[in-house]
Amino acid sequence: DAGITQSPRHKVTETGTPVTLRCHQTENHRYMYWYRQDPGHGLRLIHYSYGVKDTDKGEVSDGYSVSRSKTEDFLLTLESATSSQTSVYFCAISDFPGQGNTEAFFGQGTRLTVV
Amino acid sequence: ELKVEQNPLFLSMQEGKNYTIYCNYSTTSDRLYWYRQDPGKSLESLFVLLSNGAVKQEGRLMASLDTKARLSTLHITAAVHDLSATYFCAVDRTGNQFYFGTGTSLTVIP
Numbered sequence: 001d002a003g004i005t006q007s008p009r010h011k012v013t014e015t016g017t018p019v020t021l022r023c024h025q026t027e028n029h030r031y032m033y034w035y036r037q038d039p040g041h042g043l044r045l046i047h048y049s050y051g052v053k054d055t056d057k058g059e060v061s062d063g064y065s066v067s068r069s070k071t072e073d074f075l076l077t078l079e080s081a082t083s084s085q086t087s088v089y090f091c092a093i094s095d096f097p098g099q100g101n102t103e104a105f106f107g108q109g110t111r112l113t114v115v
Numbered sequence: 116e117l118k119v120e121q122n123p124l125f126l127s128m129q130e131g132k133n134y135t136i137y138c139n140y141s142t143t144s145d146r147l148y149w150y151r152q153d154p155g156k157s158l159e160s161l162f163v164l165l166s167n168g169a170v171k172q173e174g175r176l177m178a179s180l181d182t183k184a185r186l187s188t189l190h191i192t193a194a195v196h197d198l199s200a201t202y203f204c205a206v207d208r209t210g211n212q213f214y215f216g217t218g219t220s221l222t223v224i225p
Contacts, residue, residue, distance in 0.1 A: 031211060042119075042203060042217040043158075050211060058212065059116075090157070092213070103148050104205075104213050106158040 003027050004107035006091050012113045019078040021110050023091030025071075032074040033058075033092040033104065034066060036085075043090065049074055081114045088112070117142045117208050121216035128194050129224050136189040136219045138204035147180050147187045148205040148213065158203065162189075194223045 003026030013019050023032060031050055035043040035058075045058030047066040055066050063085060065077045078085055088111050092104040118141040128134050138147070146165055150158040162171045164180035164187060171178050175198065177190045187204055199222050205215045 033213070035215075040217060042121075043205075043215040045212060045214065048212060059214075094213075103160045103163050105160065106150075108157050 004091060004093055004105060006089075006107040006110050008110060009108065010111045012115060013081050015082060015114055016080050019081050019112065021076045021089055021091075021112070023074045023076070023107060025074075025093050027093060027095075027105075028071060029093040029095045029105075030071075031094040031104075032068065033094070034064070034074070034076045035090045035092060036060065036087040037090060037109075038087050046076065046089075078112075081112075083114050086112060086114045117206065117214045119204060119206055119214050119216040121202075121204060121219050123219060124217060125220050125222075127222045127224060128191075130195055131193050133193065134191050136191070136202055136221075138187040138189070138216055140185050140187075140204075140206045140214075142206070142208065143182070143185075144206045144208065145182055146207050148207070149178050149187070149189055150203045150205065150215075152201045152203065152218070154201075161202075191221075194221075196223045196225060199223045 005024045007022045033048040034046040044060045049055045049068040067075045090109050091107040094104045096102045120139045149161040152158045162178040167182040169180045175192045180187045201218045201220045203218045205213045
């Protein structure tokens with residue numbers, strides 16, 4: 001298994017509070033991604049990073065911010081959590097997407113509930 | 116906007132039967148990925164299809180890619196209960212973003 005650790009694995013938080021999810025990798029892969037998974041929507045890309053301090057938005061980035069200060073860590077922050085952000089969040093990594101036989105590898109997921 | 120559509124969304128099939136899951140995508144891409152997800156678990160990579168006409172097989176699963184039709188298929192042969200899971204296809208856009216279909220939930224009935 002790819003060395004990807006997400007923390008926390010489960011979290012319940014109140015509306016309006018800030019929340020930070022962490023993704024840590026030991027594979028030294030360049031690309032890191034945050035997805036959310038919701039019934040009927042599959043996985044949707046929130047943000048991704050292509051290097052330290054290099055990030056870009058995905059298709060559902062509103063209400064989320066990210067940071068990557070080290071190759072191995074990619075943080076996802078909900079500045080003010082809303083009930084619509086209740087979801088399962090997956091981190092993924094990839095070395096050279098679009099080149100050769102390189103797919104994305106996924107972490108175990110974080111189940112976030114906003115009450 | 117890139118769209119990736121899978122059908123069917125839900126599939127219930129008897130053991131021993133064959134079936135095909137379809138994945139259509141809306142933009143040019145030479146790469147397509149298939150993943151499996153068990154309930155409450157992460158996604159596991161099954162196949163990476165890199166070019167038009169690519170075909171890969173693993174056990175009872177076979178995946179193919181037709182880039183001109185923007186279509187990939189995942190064929191299940193002689194289904195067994197252990198294949199019950201949700202299957203996702205994904206397309207990479209611009210070589211650095213993976214866009215996923217909505218998934219096909221497969222239940223194999225004894």
